Amino acid sequence: MESKQNTLYIASLAKGLRLLRAFDEGNTELSLAELAQRSGLDKSATQRLANTLYMEGMLDKDPDTRRFRPSHAWLQLAYAYYWSDPLVGQAIPKLIDLAQDLGETVNLAEISGDHIVYVSRLPCKRTYFAATIIGRRLPALSTSAGRAILSTVPEAERNAAIDTWPIRKFTPGTTTDRAQIRDSIEQAVVDGFAISTGQMILNEIGVATPIIGHDGRAHAAVQCSVSAHTWSREKIVQDILPKLQDTANAISPSFQPYRGTAQGPSDPD
Amino acid sequence: MESKQNTLYIASLAKGLRLLRAFDEGNTELSLAELAQRSGLDKSATQRLANTLYMEGMLDKDPDTRRFRPSHAWLQLAYAYYWSDPLVGQAIPKLIDLAQDLGETVNLAEISGDHIVYVSRLPCKRTYFAATIIGRRLPALSTSAGRAILSTVPEAERNAAIDTWPIRKFTPGTTTDRAQIRDSIEQAVVDGFAISTGQMILNEIGVATPIIGHDGRAHAAVQCSVSAHTWSREKIVQDILPKLQDTANAISPSFQPYRGTAQGPSDPD
DNA sequence: TGACACCGTATCATAATATGATACATAAAA
DNA sequence: TTTTATGTATCATATTATGATACGGTGTCA
Numbered sequence: 269m270e271s272k273q274n275t276l277y278i279a280s281l282a283k284g285l286r287l288l289r290a291f292d293e294g295n296t297e298l299s300l301a302e303l304a305q306r307s308g309l310d311k312s313a314t315q316r317l318a319n320t321l322y323m324e325g326m327l328d329k330d331p332d333t334r335r336f337r338p339s340h341a342w343l344q345l346a347y348a349y350y351w352s353d354p355l356v357g358q359a360i361p362k363l364i365d366l367a368q369d370l371g372e373t374v375n376l377a378e379i380s381g382d383h384i385v386y387v388s389r390l391p392c393k394r395t396y397f398a399a400t401i402i403g404r405r406l407p408a409l410s411t412s413a414g415r416a417i418l419s420t421v422p423e424a425e426r427n428a429a430i431d432t433w434p435i436r437k438f439t440p441g442t443t444t445d446r447a448q449i450r451d452s453i454e455q456a457v458v459d460g461f462a463i464s465t466g467q468m469i470l471n472e473i474g475v476a477t478p479i480i481g482h483d484g485r486a487h488a489a490v491q492c493s494v495s496a497h498t499w500s501r502e503k504i505v506q507d508i509l510p511k512l513q514d515t516a517n518a519i520s521p522s523f524q525p526y527r528g529t530a531q532g533p534s535d536p537d
Numbered sequence: 538m539e540s541k542q543n544t545l546y547i548a549s550l551a552k553g554l555r556l557l558r559a560f561d562e563g564n565t566e567l568s569l570a571e572l573a574q575r576s577g578l579d580k581s582a583t584q585r586l587a588n589t590l591y592m593e594g595m596l597d598k599d600p601d602t603r604r605f606r607p608s609h610a611w612l613q614l615a616y617a618y619y620w621s622d623p624l625v626g627q628a629i630p631k632l633i634d635l636a637q638d639l640g641e642t643v644n645l646a647e648i649s650g651d652h653i654v655y656v657s658r659l660p661c662k663r664t665y666f667a668a669t670i671i672g673r674r675l676p677a678l679s680t681s682a683g684r685a686i687l688s689t690v691p692e693a694e695r696n697a698a699i700d701t702w703p704i705r706k707f708t709p710g711t712t713t714d715r716a717q718i719r720d721s722i723e724q725a726v727v728d729g730f731a732i733s734t735g736q737m738i739l740n741e742i743g744v745a746t747p748i749i750g751h752d753g754r755a756h757a758a759v760q761c762s763v764s765a766h767t768w769s770r771e772k773i774v775q776d777i778l779p780k781l782q783d784t785a786n787a788i789s790p791s792f793q794p795y796r797g798t799a800q801g802p803s804d805p806d
Numbered sequence: 807t808g809a810c811a812c813c814g815t816a817t818c819a820t821a822a823t824a825t826g827a828t829a830c831a832t833a834a835a836a
Numbered sequence: 837t838t839t840t841a842t843g844t845a846t847c848a849t850a851t852t853a854t855g856a857t858a859c860g861g862t863g864t865c866a
Contacts, residue, residue, distance in 0.1 A: 275817080278589045278853070280824070281553035285593050288614060296621035301842060312826050315844075320547045324554050334843065338618040340649040340674070343656060345557060346615035347672030349607040352565035360669060364660050380609040387612065388669070391633050391659065400629060400657070402671070403616030405609070544846075547824070549853070569814060581855050584815075603814065 283309055284317045288326070288338075297335045346403070353378075355479070355488055356387060359519045363390050363490065366515045370508060375491040377413035377476070380405065382433040384414045387488075407434045409449050410442060412464040412474035413489040419456035420478045420486040426453065441466035461509060462489075463501065471496040475504055477516040490516045552578055553586045557595070557607075566604045615672070622647075624748070624757055625656060628788045632659050632759065635784045639777060644760040646682035646745070649674065651702040653683045656757075676703045678718050679711060681733040681743035682758040688725035689747045689755040695722065710735035730778060731758075732770065740765040744773055746785040759785045 290298060290306040298306065304314035318336060321327040328337045350356050359376055367374040367390035376388040386401045408414025409430065418426055430450050437444055443452070443464075456462040461477045468474070474493050478486030490512055494504065559567060559575040567575065573583035587605055590596040597606045619625050628645055636643040636659035645657040655670045677683025678699065687695055699719050706713055712721070712733075725731040730746045737743070743762050747755030759781055763773065 275853085276585045276588045276815090277592060278549050278553070278585050280547050280549040280853085281586060281589045282593050284547070284550035284553065285590075285595060291617040291621060293617070293620040296617075299842075300844095310826065311842090313824090316545045316547050316824080317550060319545045320550045321554075323546060324551050326554060338614070338621045340618075340647065340654045340672075342614040342618040343654055343672035344674055345607070345611040345672070346618075347670075347674075348560040348562070348565075349609075349611040350669050350671070351562040352560060352607045356669070360660075361664075364662070364664065368661065378609065385609045385612055391629075392637065393633070400619050400625070401616075402619070403609075403612035403614070405613055405616075544824085545844090549824085570812080579855065580814090582853090585853080 280317075283307070283313060284321060287314070287317050287321060291338050297330070297333075297337045299333075299335050303336060353387065355519070359479070359488075359490075360388060362515050362518050363388065366390075366490070366511060367392050369511055370492065372492055372494050372508070375401070375413070375493065376488065377411070377417075377491050378488040379408060379414070379417050379486075382408055382429065384408045384411055384417070384489075406468070407436050409433050409435050409446075410438070410467055411491075412462045412467070412476040413491040415449070415453045415456050415462035415464070416476035416478045416489040416491075417486045418453050419460075419462060420480055420484065438468050439466055439470050441470060443467065461513065463504065465496065465501075473499060473501070473504060475508060475512060477509075477512045479516050480520045490519070549586075552576070552582060553590060556583070556586050556590060560607050566599070566602075566606045568602075568604050572605060622656065624788070628748070628757075628759075629657060631784050631787050632657065635659075635759070635780060636661050638780055639761065641761055641763050641777070644670070644682070644762065645757065646680070646686075646760050647757040648677060648683070648686045648755075651677055651698065653677045653680055653686070653758075675737070676705050678702050678704050678715075679707070679736055680760075681731045681736070681745040682760040684718070684722045684725050684731035684733070685745035685747045685758040685760075686755045687722050688729075688731060689749055689753065695726075707737050708735055708739050710739060712736065730782065732773065734765065734770075742768060742770070742773060744777060744781060746778075746782045748785050749789045759788070 286307045286309065287303055290303055295302070295306065300311070300314060300318060303318055304311050307314060309317070318327060322329055322336070326339055326341050328339045329335070330337070355378065356376075363374050363376060371392050373392050374390045375386050377384045377386050383405045386404045386406075389401055406414070408418065418429055421429070427450075430446055430453060435444055435446070435449070436442070443449055452462065452464065461475060463473065463475045465473050472493055473496050474491060476489040476491040479488040479490060480486050492508055492512055494508070499508075555576045555578065556572060559572055564571070564575065569580070569583060569587060572587055573580050576583060578586070587596060591598055591605070595608055595610050597608045598604070599606070624647065625645075632643050632645060640661050642661050642664050643659045644655050646653045647656050652674045655673045655675075658670055675683070677687065687698055690698070696719075699715055699722060704713055704715070704718070705711070712718055721731065721733065730744060732742065732744045734742050741762055742765050743760060745758040745760040748757040748759060749755050761777055761781055763777070768777075
């Protein structure tokens with residue numbers, strides 16, 4: 269089989285991880301056959317790996333349908349992650365205050381390669397789409413948070429990112445023109461914040477301010493999503509933005525930049 | 538080596554998972570040696586497994602200190618979990634409303650073997666310990682949520698649980714006497730809710746109401762934690778409890794009971 | 807400065823472990 | 837009923853993981 273490399277790579281472990289990754293928002297429970305199909309592994313391998321994950325408590329199994337599901341252990345991993353991320357402890361209390369103050373949903377996003385990951389969400393009111401987005405991974409260029417973060421990196425690197433990083437069309441209103449995205453980011457360089465309309469969801473406006481680290485670069489952003497029905501661009505800049513920036517600045521100074529990086533493939537999901 | 542069983546158990550995968558589980562609130566970043574020590578694996582195995590996890594993007598690595606950390610992928614797993622858990626989608630919108638209404642922190646907890654797992658948290662105000670508790674796993678008997686859930690199971694099973702399930706002492710005020718815990722749970726059988734004082738944190742009061750499924754049993758609970766400085770038991774019963782119960786009942790009817798169970802060892806952490 | 811201990815990294819011959827083809831059983835579809 | 841698909845179990849083979857060993861770098865104690 270495709271031995272990824274040399275002797276310090278254990279294929280069995282990697283294959284097991286592929287099974288875990290077979291689950292997502294569209295595939296919440298999978299049969300053995302589906303698991304095999306989605307992971308690209310043959311039936312026998314899938315059988316053994318899934319059984320191992322089951323025995324280790326990483327997968328639940330419905331005794332009737334024999335379908336597999338993510339177990340609570342997946343949340344325990346998130347718990348461990350939270351403690352390991354130095355930014356989380358710093359930011360959460362301030363984000364709580366911000367969310368209470370604004371009365372709108374506030375998110376914390378971090379850069380992860382060419383994507384951003386939502387690390388924490390403080391929901392307020394009836395959130396349009398009430399689903400949690402913790403752990404959601406999106407192309408950085410297509411999000412206000414990603415653009416805010418990119419606005420803090422050196423010009424050359426920034427331009428390279430704008431030219432090469434992935435983009436995805438979520439709604440009819442999603443910007444797919446890189447020139448337009450460049451304008452948006454350059455505007456953010458000047459303004460110190462990024463704002464985008466209807467990129468992810470129709471009638472949704474996102475504002476984000478970068479959380480700047482010691483090196484002057486942002487690795488994260490505070491983001492706020494509001495409805496275009498009740499908010500205008502001007503009103504956001506006037507009422508939300510100042511508080512958003514205060515919060516981001518309050519988090520910034522003591523933040524140890526996050527230097528580690530996994531070299532996983534930049535999967536174009 | 539200790540082949541857990543037969544031919545449908547892949548030891549390498551299980552060992553890799555042990556590395557992941559080596560990270561927790563007290564061990565947020567680990568060197569290779571520490572990883573080996575905590576997982577109980579020898580240096581070579583740890584080296585290979587950690588390297589594989591790194592290549593697959595499951596671990597980050599600080600290029601200077603060479604220490605490993607949980608990666609963003611751990612949050613992506615949580616994301617997949619949220620979509621797979623039918624209760625989450627049902628409950629979150631109602632919990633948001635409840636949290637806004639109460640102005641206090643609201644949690645969703647699920648039973649997982651003899652422990653409970655916090656699945657979602659809606660923080661309000663300055664939460665005493667602002668840390669997130671999503672994914673935190675606690676002995677069911679030591680929590681208000683666990684007692685609320687246990688109050689809905691048949692008597693025989695309930696008694697067996699009270700006699701055998703694990704207990705842990707978190708504060709000087711934590712109840713370790715099973716007779717007392719039995720009283721607390723039997724009271725919950727009558728009242729329909731559980732309340733506990735200073736079990737996890739000093740001066741913290743927890744109230745929980747069970748979310749009852751089709752089979753009449755609860756697999757989850759809505760929980761609220763407040764400060765004993767500003768709340769008395771009576772005030773909680775008067776002001777918080779009714780809303781808490783309404784919310785739990787609103788979630789209950791349409792909830793498909795969660796039948797799958799991993800057979801992992803009941804680790805006494 | 808040198809000696810020592812520790813850690814991360816790399817290599818390699820060996821055998822233990824994972825492999826995947828195959829067969830059986832059960833359940834769903836025709 | 838027959839047919840198809842899916843979950844489960846078995847087994848001989850060689851591919852794959854193993855772990856002992858060695859090397860280079862770094863920090864610590866004399």
